[in-house]
Amino acid sequence: MTQFNKVVIVGLGLIGGSLAAGLRKRAVCREVIGVARRPETCLKAQEMGVVDSAYCSLDDVLEQLEAGDIIFIAVPTLTLREVFKALKGRLAEGVIVTDGASVKGSVERDVREIFGEFPPAVVLGHPIAGSEKSGVEAAESELYVDHRVILTPVAENDPAAVKAVAKLWHAVGAEVLEMPVDEHDMVLGCTSHLPHVIAFSLVDTLAHDSKNENIFRYAAGGFRDFTRIASSDAIMWRDIMLANKASVLDAIDLFSDNLSRLRDIISREDAVEMTGVFTRAKSARDRFTNMLEHKAYLRNMQNSEHKNVVYSVAPGGSVTGTIRVPGDKSISHRSIMLGSLAEGVTRIEGFLEGEDALATLQAFRDMGVVIEGPENGAVTVHGVGLHGLKQPSGPLYVGNSGTSMRLLSGILAGQSFTSELTGDESLSKRPMNRVANPLREMGATVETGEEGRPPVRVSGGSALHAIDYVMPMASAQVKSCVLLAGLYADGETKVTEPAPTRDHTERMLRGFGYQVNRNGSTISLRSGGKLTAADIDIPADISSATFFMVAAAIAPGSDITLTHVGINPTRIGVINILREMGANLTLQNEREVGGEPVADIRVQYAPLKGIAIPEDQVPLAIDEFPALLVAAACAEGETVLTGAEELRVKETDRIQAMADGLQALGIECSPTPDGIRVIGGTLTGGAVESFHDHRIAMSFTVAALRASGPITVNNCANVTTSFPNFVALAKTVGISLEVNHS
Ligand SMILES: O=C(O)C1=C[C@@H](OP(=O)(O)O)[C@@H](O)[C@H](O)C1
Numbered sequence: 001m002t003q004f005n006k007v008v009i010v011g012l013g014l015i016g017g018s019l020a021a022g023l024r025k026r027a028v029c030r031e032v033i034g035v036a037r038r039p040e041t042c043l044k045a046q047e048m049g050v051v052d053s054a055y056c057s058l059d060d061v062l063e064q065l066e067a068g069d070i071i072f073i074a075v076p077t078l079t080l081r082e083v084f085k086a087l088k089g090r091l092a093e094g095v096i097v098t099d100g101a102s103v104k105g106s107v108e109r110d111v112r113e114i115f116g117e118f119p120p121a122v123v124l125g126h127p128i129a130g131s132e133k134s135g136v137e138a139a140e141s142e143l144y145v146d147h148r149v150i151l152t153p154v155a156e157n158d159p160a161a162v163k164a165v166a167k168l169w170h171a172v173g174a175e176v177l178e179m180p181v182d183e184h185d186m187v188l189g190c191t192s193h194l195p196h197v198i199a200f201s202l203v204d205t206l207a208h209d210s211k212n213e214n215i216f217r218y219a220a221g222g223f224r225d226f227t228r229i230a231s232s233d234a235i236m237w238r239d240i241m242l243a244n245k246a247s248v249l250d251a252i253d254l255f256s257d258n259l260s261r262l263r264d265i266i267s268r269e270d271a272v273e274m275t276g277v278f279t280r281a282k283s284a285r286d287r288f289t290n291m292l293e294h295k296a297y298l299r300n301m302q303n304s305e306h307k308n309v310v311y312s313v314a315p316g317g318s319v320t321g322t323i324r325v326p327g328d329k330s331i332s333h334r335s336i337m338l339g340s341l342a343e344g345v346t347r348i349e350g351f352l353e354g355e356d357a358l359a360t361l362q363a364f365r366d367m368g369v370v371i372e373g374p375e376n377g378a379v380t381v382h383g384v385g386l387h388g389l390k391q392p393s394g395p396l397y398v399g400n401s402g403t404s405m406r407l408l409s410g411i412l413a414g415q416s417f418t419s420e421l422t423g424d425e426s427l428s429k430r431p432m433n434r435v436a437n438p439l440r441e442m443g444a445t446v447e448t449g450e451e452g453r454p455p456v457r458v459s460g461g462s463a464l465h466a467i468d469y470v471m472p473m474a475s476a477q478v479k480s481c482v483l484l485a486g487l488y489a490d491g492e493t494k495v496t497e498p499a500p501t502r503d504h505t506e507r508m509l510r511g512f513g514y515q516v517n518r519n520g521s522t523i524s525l526r527s528g529g530k531l532t533a534a535d536i537d538i539p540a541d542i543s544s545a546t547f548f549m550v551a552a553a554i555a556p557g558s559d560i561t562l563t564h565v566g567i568n569p570t571r572i573g574v575i576n577i578l579r580e581m582g583a584n585l586t587l588q589n590e591r592e593v594g595g596e597p598v599a600d601i602r603v604q605y606a607p608l609k610g611i612a613i614p615e616d617q618v619p620l621a622i623d624e625f626p627a628l629l630v631a632a633a634c635a636e637g638e639t640v641l642t643g644a645e646e647l648r649v650k651e652t653d654r655i656q657a658m659a660d661g662l663q664a665l666g667i668e669c670s671p672t673p674d675g676i677r678v679i680g681g682t683l684t685g686g687a688v689e690s691f692h693d694h695r696i697a698m699s700f701t702v703a704a705l706r707a708s709g710p711i712t713v714n715n716c717a718n719v720t721t722s723f724p725n726f727v728a729l730a731k732t733v734g735i736s737l738e739v740n741h742s
């Protein structure tokens with residue numbers, strides 16, 4: 001479909017030639033006209049079919065143009081001036097001009113100088129694409145697909161012209177974003193220009209060496225990968241460095257400082273510091289690789305930020321086998337936190353490599369802690385002591401994880417530096433005053449977003465004093481936050497819980513040699529002690545095991561064993577509730593591992609009956625209710641849950657989300673402010689929404705075992721926060737599950 005009249009491409013190199021080729025291939029212009037200095041280039045471009053026509057001079061083209069036509073200038077950065085001079089005073093009203101230069105500040109200055117003002121129809125831009133190849137021969141019609149183009153509009157720009165240029169780039173498959181000129185030059189100075197400086201300089205350094213023959217002959221992967229961009233067009237890059245001098249110099253200085261620091265680390269043979277630099281870099285690069293890989297399958301997705309991972313589950317079947325689910329999320333978080341604050345090296349086994357626990361790990365790396373791994377659940381934390389954390393260079397982003405944000409708030413309140421915690425869309429809606437308020441009572445300066453939501457900003461250097469805190473809700477996160485702040489508070493910090501909640505923080509503190517007292521429902525500790533590193537063996541997460549426990553409990557013919565599961569008394573509500581509903585559940589091989597009780601849990605199918613869930617079990621099974629409500633839907637009679645208002649402030653409102661989903665599957669249920677009534681019945685198939693909540697997604701997946709038709713669950717991407725290999729394990733035990741992206 002023709003969207004544009006004439007598009008003129010000035011400069012038929014890789015960048016200009018590829019845009020011309022892309023436009024022609026998609027037949028979106030009435031005419032694509034090329035302009036190149038050399039007649040051979042014009043001829044070649046025409047032969048290749050990259051342009052409809054080509055001219056050696058702009059003069060032959062300008063008169064043909066009218067309002068709405070676009071000129072794209074793709075000549076070396078410092079040659080742009082000449083083109084602007086040629087255009088001055090000769091453009092028909094409404095002709096739009098844009099460019100593709102890698103530096104924008106110098107081009108903006110040139111435009112202002114040459115035109116005497118900034119013409120509203122000149123829109124500066126920069127496609128982030130290219131390769132070390134150059135010339136029209138390298139032109140490629142798909143070069144811009146899924147690549148970014150940065151437009152840098154200025155105040156004088158006509159918004160319609162900016163829109164037209166964005167449309168041009170969209171037409172060849174690019175993603176368009178806008179940025180101020182300065183920011184563009186700073187970002188590109190670091191991400192593109194600096195790497196080119198380093199590659200050119202490294203190859204030049206080695207080329208001068210008399211042994212270079214040998215060096216080049218034997219230089220395999222590393223040298224080749226690293227220096228690919230030193231084959232880029234020398235003149236073009238010379239011009240880029242000259243045009244973006246200030247930003248490039250800043251980037252070189254930053255890099256030189258870091259390089260001399262690394263030199264010093266190597267000369268001192270400081271293995272820990274070196275591990276720190278390399279592990280930080282590796283994890284950053286791995287995340288970047290993931291991002292890039294994502295792009296491949298995002299190609300067909302409308303909105304890359306909200307990709308919809310859909311689980312399609314076939315109905316019926318049973319689950320059998322013996323499996324080990326990943327490590328406990330709560331303990332994984334705490335192992336990184338306390339390991340970092342300890343003195344000495346903590347070796348962790350069984351660490352959960354899910355997004356939530358990884359967010360905590362990254363936060364401590366960002367605060368200067370050297371952490372090796374994770375590799376197959378093994379992590380080594382080089383503790384820095386209670387006062388050894390360093391100020392992070394920006395906000396600590398903890399994704400979807402409430403536990404990270406609330407526990408970190410307590411630790412950060414005790415630091416001398418100011419810090420900020422941010423999270424994803426779901427976490428940004430969750431209440432943080434429950435930790436901000438007690439921390440303020442202790443003397444911390446804590447700011448939150450509107451209505452006590454994230455971000456949480458904790459000012460450094462406050463002198464904390466101990467408080468005697470009576471928690472208004474049964475929350476292990478709040479308890480842990482106050483106790484962790486108590487490590488830094490003058491006096492004895494006391495927390496009283498209205499009902500028992502998970503006690504992993506207390507257990508692990510004791511495991512690290514810190515005295516923690518319990519008197520009835522009050523837990524207390526004094527500051528002034530120290531944590532001593534200890535090895536941690538993290539058991540499998542009972543909250544993850546729950547999905548398979550419920551699966552076996554509802555699907556006739558099932559017999560499943562979940563090994564090495566943590567059965568801490570403050571976590572076994574799910575076992576007690578399922579047993580009361582009539583489940584056939586046995587604990588085998590009970591033992592203690594690193595201060596936490598562990599067992600293998602075997603569940604064989606037996607018919608379930610509805611019950612009134614005892615309120616004292618609610619905090620002990622708080623994360624298990626989405627799955628338990630599926631069990632309730634498959635039980636005979638009515639199940640009533642009360643005293644569970646906390647479920648409304650998890651990753652989503654879990655009462656409403658379960659009610660919506662169960663109703664969509666034909667189950668009668670009615671939510672109440674603090675719980676839900678579910679009448680057991682027959683599950684039909686259907687489509688349900690997980691609201692981006694991992695536990696809702698996994699619960700409806702196992703529900704399919706008892707459904708009469710297939711179930712599709714929408715927005716399951718967040719399953720990776722707590723259970724990265726859920727899909728694989730579900731398939732192993734017999735659930736017919738398919739993952740699609742829509
Ligand atoms: O302390 C913890 O590790 C957790 C405590 C619970 O939250 P609350 O403290 O909000 O009940 C639980 O829901 C969460 O998954 C993990």
Ligand SMILES: C=C(OP(=O)(O)O)C(=O)O
Pocket residue numbers: 356400401402403404623650651695722
């Ligand atoms: C509530 C949960 O986690 P968090 O509060 O850490 O986000 C959960 O995992 O169910």
